[in-house]
Amino acid sequence: MWAKNARAAARRAREDEELRAAGRPVPSAAGAMTEARQDELDAIDPGWCPAWDTGWQRCYRLVKNHVQAGGTLPTVDGDVVVQGExxxxxxxxxxxxxxxxxxVQQWILENTLKITPAEDNERPVKQTQDAKWALNLRAAQQLHAREGHLRVPRKHAEHLASADTLSGRQNATDEPVVVKLGTWLDNVRKRAGKLPEQRRAELDELGMRWS
Structure with missing residues (x-):
């Protein structure tokens, strides 16, 4: 909350300065941040920018801290979660x-984290419903082979070895895929009556509990 209020105050101070420079009347300065205060915040975090989305700056800082601590740049969804991000x-x-x-954001990402724009052949491919089912079923099969059941909490995620079932592309990557299996199984149970017979049978083979 403090950070949010501080950024709002900094924006107010900047807007007041722009009005003064344009020779326009400036409203009450209540709530605006002094230049000295902005300098203090800049000394704490030189990348602090009150005009940018706070969520973007928070995630940027968390990624930077992770890399500076010796971690590799996270590139897979779900692999590195810090403070809920x-x-x-x-x-x-x-x-x-x-x-x-x-x-300026592009410049920062390129020069501090070596993040570059995605190539055309990296653009995500929209999955068909059949492809989504196949991917989740594969995750369920992997879980069953390892644990002998499908009883997992809703937050359980299964890591598949590669993305070869994700899009059917010949150049599919070997990066792991994180499947939110617990959520999928819970949702499937809730719509069990609408499932095609074949799909229900595929889960029955894995000992699926429907209630």
């Missing part, structure tokens, strides 16, 4: 949404 998901979102970033 999925760092791999955030990194991938920056790469695939490069055109929506400000030039």
């Amino acid at each position: 999925d760092l791999g998901r955030w990194v991938n979102a920056q790469r695939h949404g490069w055109e929506q970033l400000l030039p």
